[in-house]
Amino acid sequence: MLYPRIIPCLLVHNKGLVKTINFSNPKYIGDPINAVRIFNEKEVDELMVIDIDATVHQREPDYQMINNLAKECRMPLCYGGGIKTTYHAQKIFGLGVEKIALSSGVVNNPQIVTEIAKRVGNQSMIVVLDIKKIGFSSRYEILTHNASVKTGLNPFDFAKKMQDLGAGELIINSIDQDGEMKGYDLTLTDNIRKEITIPMTILGGAGTLDDIGALIQRYGIIGAAAGSLFVFKGKYRAVLINYPNKKEKEELINKYFYFKQ
Amino acid sequence: MTIVDYGCGNIKAFVNVFIKLNIPVIIATSKAKIEAASRLILPGVGAFDFVMSSFNQSGLRDVVEKKVLGEKTPVLGICAGMQILSDASEEGTMEGLGWISGKVRMFEITKIPFSTKNPHMGWNEIKPSASALFCDIPAGSRFYFVHSYYFEEKNNEDAIARTNYGIDFTSAVGKDNVFGVQFHPEKSHSNGAKLLYNFANI
Numbered sequence: 001m002l003y004p005r006i007i008p009c010l011l012v013h014n015k016g017l018v019k020t021i022n023f024s025n026p027k028y029i030g031d032p033i034n035a036v037r038i039f040n041e042k043e044v045d046e047l048m049v050i051d052i053d054a055t056v057h058q059r060e061p062d063y064q065m066i067n068n069l070a071k072e073c074r075m076p077l078c079y080g081g082g083i084k085t086t087y088h089a090q091k092i093f094g095l096g097v098e099k100i101a102l103s104s105g106v107v108n109n110p111q112i113v114t115e116i117a118k119r120v121g122n123q124s125m126i127v128v129l130d131i132k133k134i135g136f137s138s139r140y141e142i143l144t145h146n147a148s149v150k151t152g153l154n155p156f157d158f159a160k161k162m163q164d165l166g167a168g169e170l171i172i173n174s175i176d177q178d179g180e181m182k183g184y185d186l187t188l189t190d191n192i193r194k195e196i197t198i199p200m201t202i203l204g205g206a207g208t209l210d211d212i213g214a215l216i217q218r219y220g221i222i223g224a225a226a227g228s229l230f231v232f233k234g235k236y237r238a239v240l241i242n243y244p245n246k247k248e249k250e251e252l253i254n255k256y257f258y259f260k261q
Numbered sequence: 262m263t264i265v266d267y268g269c270g271n272i273k274a275f276v277n278v279f280i281k282l283n284i285p286v287i288i289a290t291s292k293a294k295i296e297a298a299s300r301l302i303l304p305g306v307g308a309f310d311f312v313m314s315s316f317n318q319s320g321l322r323d324v325v326e327k328k329v330l331g332e333k334t335p336v337l338g339i340c341a342g343m344q345i346l347s348d349a350s351e352e353g354t355m356e357g358l359g360w361i362s363g364k365v366r367m368f369e370i371t372k373i374p375f376s377t378k379n380p381h382m383g384w385n386e387i388k389p390s391a392s393a394l395f396c397d398i399p400a401g402s403r404f405y406f407v408h409s410y411y412f413e414e415k416n417n418e419d420a421i422a423r424t425n426y427g428i429d430f431t432s433a434v435g436k437d438n439v440f441g442v443q444f445h446p447e448k449s450h451s452n453g454a455k456l457l458y459n460f461a462n463i
Contacts, residue, residue, distance in 0.1 A: 002375070002385045002426055003403070043450045045384060046405075071277060076405055076448045096273035098407070098448065121307040121341075123380045123407045168380060197370075197378040221375040221383070259374070 001259060004216045005223040006252075008039055008230040008243060009048040009203055012081070015065065018052075019227055021179030023130070023147040026052075029231050029239050032065070036072045042243040046076045048101070048171070048203075048225060050128070054082025055104050056145050061088060063095065070096035078171075080128055084109075089116040093124065101126040101171065104144035107151050107158075110165055117166035127167045131155050131188060132175040140188060147175045155188075160195040169199040171225065177205030181228050184215055193219065201225050209244060213256035220258055262286040262461055263298035267319035269312050270304025270342065274447040278454055284461045292324045300335050300461060301328065304447075305342030309365065309410070310353030312341040329360065333438045337394075337460050343434065343441025344412060352410050360439045362415035372427035380409040381426045387444075392421040392435050394442075396459050402452045404444035406432075411443060 010032060011018050017035055018026035029035070032049065039047055049069055054061055061082040070077055080101030083089055089100045100120060106113055106127050117125040134141040134150065142153040159170055172192050174185040184205045192200065201223025206212055212224040233240035244252060264275050266288050279286035289295045303325075305312045316322055328334040338346050347357040350365035357365070370378045384403040389395035411430040414420050422433035424443075434441045440460065446453035 002381065002383050002406075005383050040450075071273060074274075074278075074448065074450055076407070076445070096271045098271065098445075118311075119307075121311075123382065123409070124306070169382065193376065197376070199377050199380070199382045219376065221377045223383075 002221055003253060004221055004257060005045040005201070006212060006244070006249065007046045007048055007201060007223050007225040008044055009050065009225045009227045010035055010231075011227065012049060012051045012065070013053055015062075017231070019179060019231055020052075023175050023178055027237075030241070033068055033072055035231075035241050036069055038241045039243060040072065040074045042245070044075055044243050046078065046223070047073060048078045048080070050079075050101070051081025052146055056148070061092060063091065066092055066097060067095045078126055080126070084112075086112065086115050086119060089125075090119050093120045099124050099126045099169070101128045103128040103130060104149075106162065107142060107144055107153065110161060113162060113165040113167050117168070121168070122166050123168040125167055126169045126171060127162045128171040128173055129155055129159065130173045130175055140191075143175060156191050156195050159192050163196045163198050167198060169201060169223075170196060171201045171203055171223075174204030179228050180205055181207030183207060183211045186214070186218060189215070189219070199223065203227070209248065209252055213252050216253070217256040217258065262300050262302065263289045263294060264302045264304065265295065265321060265325060266290045267321055268315045270306050270339065271445075271447060272304060275302055275304065275457075278447050278457055279461070282454060282458050282461070284458070289321070292321065295321060295324045295328060298328060298334060300463075301325065301337070302460075303336055303338040303342035303345075305338065305340050305345060307341055308352055309341065309344060309350040309357075310355045313345050313353065313355040313357065316345065326358075329439060335438045335460065335463050336440065338439075338441035339447070340408060340443060340445060343443055344410060346434065346439060346441045347412055350410060361419050361434050361436050361441065363419070363434070364413050365410045366413050367410050368427060368430075374427060380407055382407045384449075385424050385426065385444075387422045387424050387432050389422040389433070390420070392433075393463050394421065394433065394435060394440055394456060394459050398452060398455055398459070404432075404442075404446065404449040404452055406444045408443060412441070
């Protein structure tokens with residue numbers, strides 16, 4: 001039986017870990033390598049690390065940092081941030097990263113999905129879509145550059161396009177829910193789900209394990225990613241790297257995963 | 262432990278696991294290093310033809326075959342490294358190594374009960390046989406999988422673990438000194454480390 005995945009998502013800004021709210025006001029969390037070590041001990045399913053500076057500063061990925069993270073990480077690692085070319089992707093893949101995530105890179109050059117997939121395999125070519133509700137009609141739109149650039153792109157059409165071009169997984173990141181810890185945007189997820197059959201991971205809004213449970217209950221096999229939930233504790237958001245232990249995970253799965261019932 | 266580096270797979274992750282297990286490990290890019298090997302790991306990530314042709318063009322195939330087929334050096338193929346042990350794959354047109362008879366097939370979408378279909382991605386359970394590779398790894402142990410094709414062995418006894426994804430497919434093969442696992446032990450926490458430890462002691 002395949003299980004849903006529960007995935008901590010770490011943001012790197014000025015070489016340190018941060019957490020944002022609606023992609024703003026980064027709050028310092030700690031050292032990335034230290035966090036990876038803690039997540040190793042907790043035997044997390046997968047880890048996502050996103051460098052939120054690379055694209056906006058127009059620089060290449062920080063290969064040294066990626067190398068250090070990959071060396072430490074004992075579970076599948078997904079890295080994103082500043083990847084724009086096949087060369088970047090292959091170099092990072094060679095450092096021992098399982099999944100290469102692109103966001104603005106594919107918005108500006110969708111064909112790169114196919115090119116990169118040829119080198120690393122479809123399963124490792126991941127697309128991250130940062131999505132926000134725009135305007136009076138509250139229609140969903142893809143944004144890039146830490147939510148500062150509007151693309152005019154409809155996420156549902158674009159998701160299908162990414163699948164068709166060979167993406168192995170889609171990470172749907174809700175800018176509106178980011179850091180709010182009020183639950184995932186299930187409407188957004190429902191509508192993306194209709195368009196694709198490749199694996200999806202949902203990010204943005206998880207405030208409790210029950211939010212993750214609600215996602216699993218609704219979609220079954222899905223990736224439930226979270227930032228705030230796994231780096232903060234309590235209502236004053238004290239920094240504490242955390243993750244459900246084996247027993248808590250089993251209980252969550254047994255309660256919410258349909259195939260177990 | 263010798264990791265065959267022919268350009269495919271997460272070599273570093275294997276090195277890290279063996280270092281943590283205190284098992285001496287080297288990365289082999291030359292014939293000489295492979296000649297000296299007592300155990301071989303054949304990593305593999307990517308499409309069948311890409312992986313097969315990378316191996317063919319690496320200049321290492323002859324010496325690896327001599328070790329495996331001639332000297333009976335234990336070898337463990339990982340993910341695509343397991344798939345190339347077969348005769349052929351539906352994913353490509355190239356010939357596999359043929360060290361374990363079988364064909365590599367694509368998962369039938371209609372048989373997958375989830376709304377997410379392909380690839381098979383995430384932690385899934387194995388049902389192992391009595392093979393030494395699975396010593397202290399009980400049925401139900403989970404490993405990390407990410408693949409769209411699976412190995413269909415010709416001879417039942419070559420299957421040493423099965424996993425369910427719509428169908429029950431073979432998640433590990435073993436014949437004499439040749440082993441293959443479809444999942445990624447180098448990224449499967451303690452279960453993966455246990456399996457790699459078992460392989461080192463086979």
